[in-house]
Amino acid sequence: MSIARHSTSRSLAAHAVLILYTLIALFPVFVIVVNSFKSRRAIFAEPLALPRAETFDLVGYRTVLQQGDFLLYFQNSMIVTLASLFFVLLFGAMAAFALSEYRFRGNSLMGLYLALGIMIPIRLGTVAILQMMVASGLVNTLTALILVYTAQGLPLAVFILSEFMRNVSDDLKNAGRIDGLSEYTIFFRLVLPLVRPAMATVAVFTMIPIWNDLWFPLILAPSEETKTLTLGSQSFIGQFVTDWNAVLAALGLAIVPVLVLYLIFSRQLIRGITAGAVK
Amino acid sequence: MGALTLTQVTKSFGTTDVIKGVDLAVEEGEFCVFVGPSGCGKSTLLRMIAGLEDVSAGEVAIDGVRVNGVAPAKREIAMVFQSYALYPHLTVRDNMGLALKQAGKSRAEIRAATDKAAAMLELGPLMDRRPAELSGGQRQRVAIGRAVVRTPKLFLFDEPLSNLDAALRVATRIEIARLHRELGATMIYVTHDQVEAMTLADKIVVLNAGRVAQIGAPMDLYNDPDNVFVAGFIGSPKMNFLKAGPLGLRSDALGIRPEHLAISTTGGQIEGRISHVEKLGGETLVYVTTPADGLLTVRLFGEHDHAPDSTVWLTPDATRALHFHENGQRMRD
Numbered sequence: 001m002s003i004a005r006h007s008t009s010r011s012l013a014a015h016a017v018l019i020l021y022t023l024i025a026l027f028p029v030f031v032i033v034v035n036s037f038k039s040r041r042a043i044f045a046e047p048l049a050l051p052r053a054e055t056f057d058l059v060g061y062r063t064v065l066q067q068g069d070f071l072l073y074f075q076n077s078m079i080v081t082l083a084s085l086f087f088v089l090l091f092g093a094m095a096a097f098a099l100s101e102y103r104f105r106g107n108s109l110m111g112l113y114l115a116l117g118i119m120i121p122i123r124l125g126t127v128a129i130l131q132m133m134v135a136s137g138l139v140n141t142l143t144a145l146i147l148v149y150t151a152q153g154l155p156l157a158v159f160i161l162s163e164f165m166r167n168v169s170d171d172l173k174n175a176g177r178i179d180g181l182s183e184y185t186i187f188f189r190l191v192l193p194l195v196r197p198a199m200a201t202v203a204v205f206t207m208i209p210i211w212n213d214l215w216f217p218l219i220l221a222p223s224e225e226t227k228t229l230t231l232g233s234q235s236f237i238g239q240f241v242t243d244w245n246a247v248l249a250a251l252g253l254a255i256v257p258v259l260v261l262y263l264i265f266s267r268q269l270i271r272g273i274t275a276g277a278v279k
Numbered sequence: 280m281g282a283l284t285l286t287q288v289t290k291s292f293g294t295t296d297v298i299k300g301v302d303l304a305v306e307e308g309e310f311c312v313f314v315g316p317s318g319c320g321k322s323t324l325l326r327m328i329a330g331l332e333d334v335s336a337g338e339v340a341i342d343g344v345r346v347n348g349v350a351p352a353k354r355e356i357a358m359v360f361q362s363y364a365l366y367p368h369l370t371v372r373d374n375m376g377l378a379l380k381q382a383g384k385s386r387a388e389i390r391a392a393t394d395k396a397a398a399m400l401e402l403g404p405l406m407d408r409r410p411a412e413l414s415g416g417q418r419q420r421v422a423i424g425r426a427v428v429r430t431p432k433l434f435l436f437d438e439p440l441s442n443l444d445a446a447l448r449v450a451t452r453i454e455i456a457r458l459h460r461e462l463g464a465t466m467i468y469v470t471h472d473q474v475e476a477m478t479l480a481d482k483i484v485v486l487n488a489g490r491v492a493q494i495g496a497p498m499d500l501y502n503d504p505d506n507v508f509v510a511g512f513i514g515s516p517k518m519n520f521l522k523a524g525p526l527g528l529r530s531d532a533l534g535i536r537p538e539h540l541a542i543s544t545t546g547g548q549i550e551g552r553i554s555h556v557e558k559l560g561g562e563t564l565v566y567v568t569t570p571a572d573g574l575l576t577v578r579l580f581g582e583h584d585h586a587p588d589s590t591v592w593l594t595p596d597a598t599r600a601l602h603f604h605e606n607g608q609r610m611r612d
């Protein structure tokens with residue numbers, strides 16, 4: 001019995017810590033969402049209060065949807081995020097497969113080289129990247145952003161996926177080879193479905209920084225038609241006057257798609273974890 | 280169908296030689312078993328025959344045709360893996376038919392071939408299930424079925440029974456033997472279990488540290504081993520090895536099967552103390568600790584009462600004993 005009680009108190013403590021962390025992490029989100037539904041006066045009078053009948057105001061959302069090309073920003077963000085995600089997962093998985101499956105000269109050196117990007121922030125190369133984009137005429141295009149984000153996401157993707165791919169049964173791949181499947185079929189039909197949980201993990205880790213990024217859109221694609229959501233929201237922040245209703249509403253709306261994508265992937269994430277544990 | 284010839288086949292990973300020059304000829308329709316302790320290179324050798332590992336030196340030939348550089352799918356072989364290696368996303372029928380589909384066979388042909396294999400292995404009711412919905416034994420039958428469907432020149436089995444429980448292992452072993460009789464196909468089978476080797480094989484290849492220790496029919500290896508390694512590896516319980524000097528013999532070491540040691544409570548050649556007795560019903564195994572030769576095993580048929588810690592005398596049957604040189608080679612008369 002003492003063992004059982006001990007584990008209850010332990011799990012209580014663990015839950016308390018996790019709940020505390022959740023509250024801290026969600027607090028800014030809560031403030032953003034709550035205040036986006038309030039009038040300007042109410043935001044400053046009582047920042048933490050829930051919207052009441054007299055303080056409830058949708059002016060922020062109205063401004064956002066009327067002023068500026070909010071839908072276009074939204075679309076830009078979506079295109080950049082999904083395209084980068086697609087390329088990161090595709091190329092990352094392919095590189096990981098090659099590294100884990102084939103014995104060739106310099107294999108581990110290549111793996112180390114590809115993983116180096118985890119340790120060196122891509123922003124250090126901003127000036128060089130900008131020069132490259134100017135030279136190739138890609139400034140103010142979404143392509144520029146997609147290329148940069150793909151490069152940014154690849155190191156971690158290769159690192160995580162190659163660890164997972166090492167665990168895929170050799171027998172299964174060999175059975176495919178004996179049955180006459182091509183290496184591409186083995187990769188896409190046999191290996192990828194088995195590392196789906198790892199792909200979901202990589203997708204989540206890759207997606208969120210891209211969606212939230214302000215740095216590269218500001219530098220590489222600041223034109224009106226290529227603005228991303230994060231950059232677009234900045235137009236409500238002025239040097240002297242800031243339209244807080246609009247900023248909060250824009251940020252509130254920006255949370256929604258990430259949340260949706262996260263929910264899609266996290267289900268895979270959890271399924272992967274429990275599948276391994278319970279069998 | 281298919282005969283297999285290996286000529287001075289060698290495999291090295293970097294500077295380590297795993298297979299050190301293996302010569303072997305397997306006749307058409309033969310059941311050949313590679314047996315040896317783990318790490319002896321038997322699985323690597325099988326993978327080289329399959330084309331999954333490339334050959335560092337030497338030649339692999341199937342039906343007299345050199346296949347060293349030929350892709351696995353083009354060698355007309357089929358392989359059954361220890362972990363079954365079924366495609367998780369395909370049904371049993373699609374698992375079995377995939378190789379034919381890849382080879383461009385018509386749908387009707389594939390259906391006929393899978394149905395035939397399913398009937399042979401009693402897989403009929405399982406054809407539309409996925410591997411996750413099958414038990415271990417059923418999965419292994421599907422894996423065997425997948426090999427049968429291809430009508431290959433050569434069947435390769437890589438420890439196919441080691442993931443099954445004891446009862447299922449015996450049943451599947453009999454199944455494989457029956458399959459071999461019905462198909463008359465050439466089969467190469469890798470195992471570390473010498474019982475499987477003895478019961479299935481026409482020809483056993485005993486491997487030790489990347490070299491062939493001996494090739495022969497099961498009973499030849501049992502009765503007439505070439506060296507200490509084969510003598511000790513084949514047969515269960517293991518053969519006893521005695522220092523020959525004290526027995527007044529000309530050889531360096533004496534090998535004697537547990538059933539050829541007589542036990543007596545009154546007197547004999549070797550004195551020892553019983554350390555443990557195992558009664559199996561049909562036979563009784565007596566483990567005797569001796570001062571000169573360590574632990575010896577005596578196999579008695581029927582039930583016998585021997586108390587642990589009592590003193591006994593053992594006498595080897597001189598006519599059944601095998602003599603070995605100090606270097607482990609057999610000393611023949």
